[in-house]
Amino acid sequence: MTASTLISAQEIAEQALSLSQADDCMVVVTERSEANLRWASNSLTTNGAMRSRQVAVVSIVDGGSGAASGTVSRSGSPDLAELVAASEQAARDAGPAEDAMPLISEASGGGNWDDPPAETSIDVYSTFAPELGSAFGDAAAGGRLLFGFAEHIVTSTYLASSTGLRLRHDQPTGRVELNGKSPDFSRSVWAGAATQDFSDISVGSLTDEIATKLGWSERRIDLEPGRYETLLPPSTVADLMIYLYWTGQARDADEGQTVFSKKGGGTRVGEALSDKPLTLRSDPQAAGLQAAEHLVTMTSSPAASVFDNGLASPAIDWIRDGVLTNLIQPRAWAAKTGTAPAPYVDNLILEGPGGAGASTEEMVAATERGLLLTTLWYIREVDPQTLLLTGLTRDGVFLLENGEVTASVNNFRFNESPVDLLGRVAEIGRTQRCLPREWNDWFTRTAMPTLRIPDFNMSSVSPAS
Amino acid sequence: MQQIDPSFTALPLRELADAALSRARELGCTHADLRVERLRTQNISLRDARLESATDGEDAGLAVRVVHEGTWGFAAGMALTTDEADRLAEQAVAVARVSAAINTDPVEMATEPAYPDGTYISSYEIDPFTVPDPDKIALLVDWSERLMCADGVEHVQSMVLLAKDQKFYTDLSGTSTIQQRVRVHPQLTAVAVDRSSGAFETMRTLAAPAARGWEYLTGDLWDWSGELAEIPELLREKIKAPSVQAGRYDLIVDPSNLFLTIHESIGHATELDRALGYEAAYAGTSFATIDKLGTLQYGSPLMNVTGDRNDEFGLASIGYDDEGVAAQQWDIVKDGVLVGYQLDRNMARLKSFGRSNGCAFADSPGHVPVQRMANVSLQPAPDGPTTEEMIAGVERGIYVVGDKSWSIDMQRYNFQFTGQRFYKIESGRLAGQLRDVAYQATTTDFWGSMSVVGGPSTYVLGGAFNCGKAQPGQVAAVSHGCPSALFDGVNILNTVTEGGR
Numbered sequence: 001m002t003a004s005t006l007i008s009a010q011e012i013a014e015q016a017l018s019l020s021q022a023d024d025c026m027v028v029v030t031e032r033s034e035a036n037l038r039w040a041s042n043s044l045t046t047n048g049a050m051r052s053r054q055v056a057v058v059s060i061v062d063g064g065s066g067a068a069s070g071t072v073s074r075s076g077s078p079d080l081a082e083l084v085a086a087s088e089q090a091a092r093d094a095g096p097a098e099d100a101m102p103l104i105s106e107a108s109g110g111g112n113w114d115d116p117p118a119e120t121s122i123d124v125y126s127t128f129a130p131e132l133g134s135a136f137g138d139a140a141a142g143g144r145l146l147f148g149f150a151e152h153i154v155t156s157t158y159l160a161s162s163t164g165l166r167l168r169h170d171q172p173t174g175r176v177e178l179n180g181k182s183p184d185f186s187r188s189v190w191a192g193a194a195t196q197d198f199s200d201i202s203v204g205s206l207t208d209e210i211a212t213k214l215g216w217s218e219r220r221i222d223l224e225p226g227r228y229e230t231l232l233p234p235s236t237v238a239d240l241m242i243y244l245y246w247t248g249q250a251r252d253a254d255e256g257q258t259v260f261s262k263k264g265g266g267t268r269v270g271e272a273l274s275d276k277p278l279t280l281r282s283d284p285q286a287a288g289l290q291a292a293e294h295l296v297t298m299t300s301s302p303a304a305s306v307f308d309n310g311l312a313s314p315a316i317d318w319i320r321d322g323v324l325t326n327l328i329q330p331r332a333w334a335a336k337t338g339t340a341p342a343p344y345v346d347n348l349i350l351e352g353p354g355g356a357g358a359s360t361e362e363m364v365a366a367t368e369r370g371l372l373l374t375t376l377w378y379i380r381e382v383d384p385q386t387l388l389l390t391g392l393t394r395d396g397v398f399l400l401e402n403g404e405v406t407a408s409v410n411n412f413r414f415n416e417s418p419v420d421l422l423g424r425v426a427e428i429g430r431t432q433r434c435l436p437r438e439w440n441d442w443f444t445r446t447a448m449p450t451l452r453i454p455d456f457n458m459s460s461v462s463p464a465s
Numbered sequence: 466m467q468q469i470d471p472s473f474t475a476l477p478l479r480e481l482a483d484a485a486l487s488r489a490r491e492l493g494c495t496h497a498d499l500r501v502e503r504l505r506t507q508n509i510s511l512r513d514a515r516l517e518s519a520t521d522g523e524d525a526g527l528a529v530r531v532v533h534e535g536t537w538g539f540a541a542g543m544a545l546t547t548d549e550a551d552r553l554a555e556q557a558v559a560v561a562r563v564s565a566a567i568n569t570d571p572v573e574m575a576t577e578p579a580y581p582d583g584t585y586i587s588s589y590e591i592d593p594f595t596v597p598d599p600d601k602i603a604l605l606v607d608w609s610e611r612l613m614c615a616d617g618v619e620h621v622q623s624m625v626l627l628a629k630d631q632k633f634y635t636d637l638s639g640t641s642t643i644q645q646r647v648r649v650h651p652q653l654t655a656v657a658v659d660r661s662s663g664a665f666e667t668m669r670t671l672a673a674p675a676a677r678g679w680e681y682l683t684g685d686l687w688d689w690s691g692e693l694a695e696i697p698e699l700l701r702e703k704i705k706a707p708s709v710q711a712g713r714y715d716l717i718v719d720p721s722n723l724f725l726t727i728h729e730s731i732g733h734a735t736e737l738d739r740a741l742g743y744e745a746a747y748a749g750t751s752f753a754t755i756d757k758l759g760t761l762q763y764g765s766p767l768m769n770v771t772g773d774r775n776d777e778f779g780l781a782s783i784g785y786d787d788e789g790v791a792a793q794q795w796d797i798v799k800d801g802v803l804v805g806y807q808l809d810r811n812m813a814r815l816k817s818f819g820r821s822n823g824c825a826f827a828d829s830p831g832h833v834p835v836q837r838m839a840n841v842s843l844q845p846a847p848d849g850p851t852t853e854e855m856i857a858g859v860e861r862g863i864y865v866v867g868d869k870s871w872s873i874d875m876q877r878y879n880f881q882f883t884g885q886r887f888y889k890i891e892s893g894r895l896a897g898q899l900r901d902v903a904y905q906a907t908t909t910d911f912w913g914s915m916s917v918v919g920g921p922s923t924y925v926l927g928g929a930f931n932c933g934k935a936q937p938g939q940v941a942a943v944s945h946g947c948p949s950a951l952f953d954g955v956n957i958l959n960t961v962t963e964g965g966r
Contacts, residue, residue, distance in 0.1 A: 036936070041742050042569060043567065046835065047560050047563075048539040048832070049559075050541040050542070052541075052543055053543055054524075071519070072520075072522075073520070073523070075525050076526065076545075090521060090598060093602065094598075097516070098515050122559065129563055129567060132566075145742070177747075178746075179745055188745075255620055255656075255658070256660065256663070257656055262663070263661070263663035264663070299518045299520050300517055377875055382960050383901070383964060385665065388960055388964040391872055392872070392874045411874065415881075415958075415960070415964065441933075462876075463876070463878045464874040
């Protein structure tokens with residue numbers, strides 16, 4: 001915690017490496033800038049423009065019977081000698097690591113190492129904020145209240161290692177959520193979008209969606225709990241698939257502790273989870289969803305190993321044509337089980353053949369009687385054995401009759417497993433970029449189809465609106 | 466008596482304050498505050514008694530928040546220099562100017578006396594960051610091995626989260642406070658796997674996270690040896706237990722489970738920012754709207770709930786909040802009726818509460834303060850029964866111990882919880898564990914069905930490190946004290962049936 005800010009991220013990385021007396025050393029410098037606006041009832045509530053830097057040092061030392069690692073991170077412009085020494089001490093204290101592997105020494109790509117960090121500022125909203133201000137005026141005139149949040153974050157991550165890696169990744173992450181309510185809060189609907197730079201965000205199209213759904217909500221009927229034919233739109237599918245993805249870690253499955261564990265031992269890789277041609281995949285180069293092409297982690301877990309820093313994380317299928325094909329795993333666990341490493345990638349795509357299929361509107365038109373959801377909320381695991389999740393419908397449950405929206409319906413608590421749902425899908429819609437609702441604090445880069453589920457389990461009624 | 470770490474008090478806090486506040490004053494701000502914070506964390510995790518990860522982090526920075534021409538502005542940075550403090554004051558005003566286009570409610574704040582020299586240090590004996598890492602790891606290895614060597618335990622996950630926060634706050638009114646808080650969260654989970662059937666079950670320690678030091682792990686504050694010795698047998702019993710028959714049961718909820726139900730169905734529901742809609746697009750609103758203050762029958766007349774920032778070992782305890790308001794205790798539910806909310810200064814003024822009760826909190830130097838939860842606690846009945854006496858009074862029921870999963874809707878009506886273990890109660894006695902249990906209810910029905918409140922001997926302070934709220938997301942630690950309590954005719958689900966199997 002010193003006063004200087006003049007030293008660059010690259011200089012910090014090089015200096016820390018040169019100070020290291022460990023067998024090996026990795027330095028990760030993350031430069032982050034962000035700007036946000038938050039509003040409620042047609043007026044600003046909070047805002048901010050923030051900047052931060054984190055410096056993490058991972059030291060590798062001989063732990064007696066194998067390599068040991070220790071990670072220490074500090075913000076700002078820390079005393080590097082102190083930081084590197086603390087990291088080395090942590091490694092010496094740790095003892096041999098179960099996930100020890102030779103460090104990565106070669107990587108292709110990796111960005112322009114020498115460039116200064118990418119950044120954002122409050123000015124990213126110079127068009128958006130006035131448009132939003134006039135939308136507040138329109139909403140007030142039309143008897144609607146708008147709530148929501150806009151955020152733009154840009155990080156530049158620099159990874160340098162004593163084995164020669166110099167990798168840099170710039171990651172823009174943007175999101176906007178708009179919630180519209182009637183003045184008495186009895187009707188509530190949502191629209192949201194992920195973005196890289198806000199240039200593709202139209203306040204008008206978001207407010208149009210809000211106005212349409214508030215219109216649909218003017219006729220309200222009550223339905224009992226039960227199993228309903230249900231159209232799950234992309235945002236809801238994203239929230240369910242993200243949970244599935246996070247749960248899909250090979251070691252946990254191998255050790256018999258998840259829905260992906262095979263009876264008798266091992267994992268369910270190779271098993272068909274669905275008889276539909278569904279593919280769940282990640283691709284760091286997917287258009288509009290670009291993510292890091294190399295793994296960077298400060299912490300070892302079943303999902304990633306510090307020894308794998310710099311490992312290429314290419315496109316990968318987690319489920320291919322309905323068959324479970326990969327579970328997330330670092331190199332060490334893959335070596336132990338005689339399989340291939342499968343690094344985590346920070347985006348997720350679910351699609352039918354070619355991502356084609358009917359639009360949500362076409363699926364609505366083809367529905368005789370069913371429910372159309374908007375978003376899911378408060379999703380938590382009830383039974384890890386089946387990955388049974390509970391949660392709520394939120395901001396718009398609509399009754400479909402003879403191909404049209406005819407009313408809005410009370411909210412429900414659901415109990416469903418995303419793995420089970422894949423096995424029960426009746427129709428796969430067209431894949432499109434979408435913003436997950438529940439998990440968008442951690443995961444925004446998704447493209448999902450609308451799914452038709454013949455018998456979605458609405459366990460009880462929620463009086464919430 | 467602990468002291469604020471000299472390395473924090475040695476920072477140029479006065480100079481930073483002068484730079485930020487004088488610049489804000491020059492720019493015409495009616496309110497300006499500066500926070501300087503340093504947050505130290507350590508997370509140690511083990512898998513099957515081997516160290517998986519030990520990470521040590523420190524996050525330091527400063528933030529300026531202003532009210533400029535009636536609009537909030539906030540800016541945060543890292544460099545602890547007067548130039549940066551000056552720049553952040555300017556930037557906060559720039560943020561206020563951009564935001565003015567979407568602000569229709571001029572900001573006003575409830576008054577609070579100035580505290581020119583406030584100090585708070587939480588109550589702990591051993592600063593966990595002074596304990597050598599090998600000692601910490603060795604303790605977790607020892608505990609993990611005790612579980613690993615027991616029959617039926619196939620895997621063990623153990624972890625400890627350690628945190629120390631330091632915060633300097635000052636504002637234009639003349640308040641200047643400095644605070645240091647320490648907290649710890651140890652947790653071990655044993656896993657049993659039946660390879661032939663593919664079934665698995667877990668059993669976790671019940672020790673709550675607490676605003677205490679390392680002595681929580683090494684002293685006699687919690688019976689670690691006793692609990693670790695008990696877990697394998699509890700786990701063996703659980704994996705062989707019969708599946709519950711769904712239906713209505715009288716439910717005795719142990720404090721190790723009830724704290725979380727309080728958190729979700731009372732703590733969040735009585736946050737005034739939720740009731741006013743500030744969280745409407747994210748965390749949600751509340752059924753307990755302000756027009757119902759003083760009249761809403763929240764629960765049975767046995768229900769008395771307080772908000773508290775003073776509890777000695779409470780995770781949300783402080784000396785002063787992030788708007789310079791001194792810590793307080795107040796009633797939220799009295800004799801079953803809603804009588805209070807959790808407030809910050811803007812809302813206290815807006816809704817004519819007079820004074821704020823000190824619930825403004827930012828989880829890091831990079832985040833703006835928002836209304837966050839106090840230690841919200843259910844008071845025991847002064848002459849109430851023990852848990853055993855409560856069980857003896859139940860003909861057909863279930864006794865739930867330990868929290869596990871939780872979910873509640875965006876207006877805090879409909880909730881569903883599971884637990885570490887559920888015991889069948891038959892004719893006033895425990896009759897073995899049950900599997901596949903969840904309880905589901907509506908908040909006011911549930912608290913309305915509370916027919917017995919346990920006595921002071923059953924009272925335990927529970928809590929969590931990971932309460933989430935606001936956008937950008939903020940995390941806060943909070944404690945909830947409660948006795949055991951009996952709820953009549955609660956809806957019990959069978960989670961296997963719910964899964965359609």
